Amino acid sequence: MHRDAVDAIIAQWQVVLPDIDVSPLKVFGRLHRTFLLYRTEISSLFAELGTSEPGFDVLAALRRAEPSYTLTAGELAEQTLVTTGGLTLRVKKLEEEGLVVRHRDANDQRVIHVQLTASGMELIDRAARSHYENLGRLKADLSAEEAEQLSHLLARLFESISTAGSGRDPRAPESHTNT
Incomplete structure (x- = not known):
């Protein structure tokens, strides 16, 4: 493997602060740089x-919610990993574009349902096809075995970060205590 910008950064740190272990940059520096390239590629598409x-x-998320293509705002927030406030802005923009509609729950007026429109369905189907084809192109230099190994390692890294951040094993079921 050839040397890259991360190798150069690590070498520079070893000169200026040789007593600290900057080896995590081998993973996180490359992960960050890869993410930035990935985000640029998908944003332009x-x-x-x-x-x-x-x-x-x-x-x-709405397209996957068959058969009604409808989710509550809370379900959407959970699936898209944003706050309900952040989701409101996204949904409002999509509604203005005619891609989704919102309506209140008949039984609980506090609950908002978001539903995909026919225009939204057409756009997401076209976008999903292009997006996943593009992702295939972006990983084309990896063999199937390398892609599977990388997928496994990224899942392990996610577990490691989750555990380090919360002190809880993300694979363990949540325990609920009734007191």
Whole structure:
């Protein structure tokens, strides 16, 4: 493997602060740089398709919600990993574009349902096809075995970060105590 910018940064740190272990940059520096490249690639594709990454996330969650293509705002927030406040802005923009509609729950007026429209369905189907084809292109230099190994290692890294951040093993079921 050839030396890259992360190797150069690590070498520079070893000169100026040789007593600290900067080896985690081998993983996190490359992960960050890869993410930035990835985000640039998908953002430009989404812009060409007439959406954005946040818009795609909401439309994709609704598309997967068969058969009604409807989720509550809370369910959407959970699936898209944003706050309900952040979700409100996304949904409002999509509604203005005619891609989703919102309506209150008949039994509980506090609950908002978001539903994909026919225009939203057309856009997300076209965007999903292009997006996943693009992702295949972006990983084309990896063999199937390398891609599977990387997927496994990223899942392990996610577990490691989750455990380090919360002190809880993310694979363990949540315990609820009734007191």
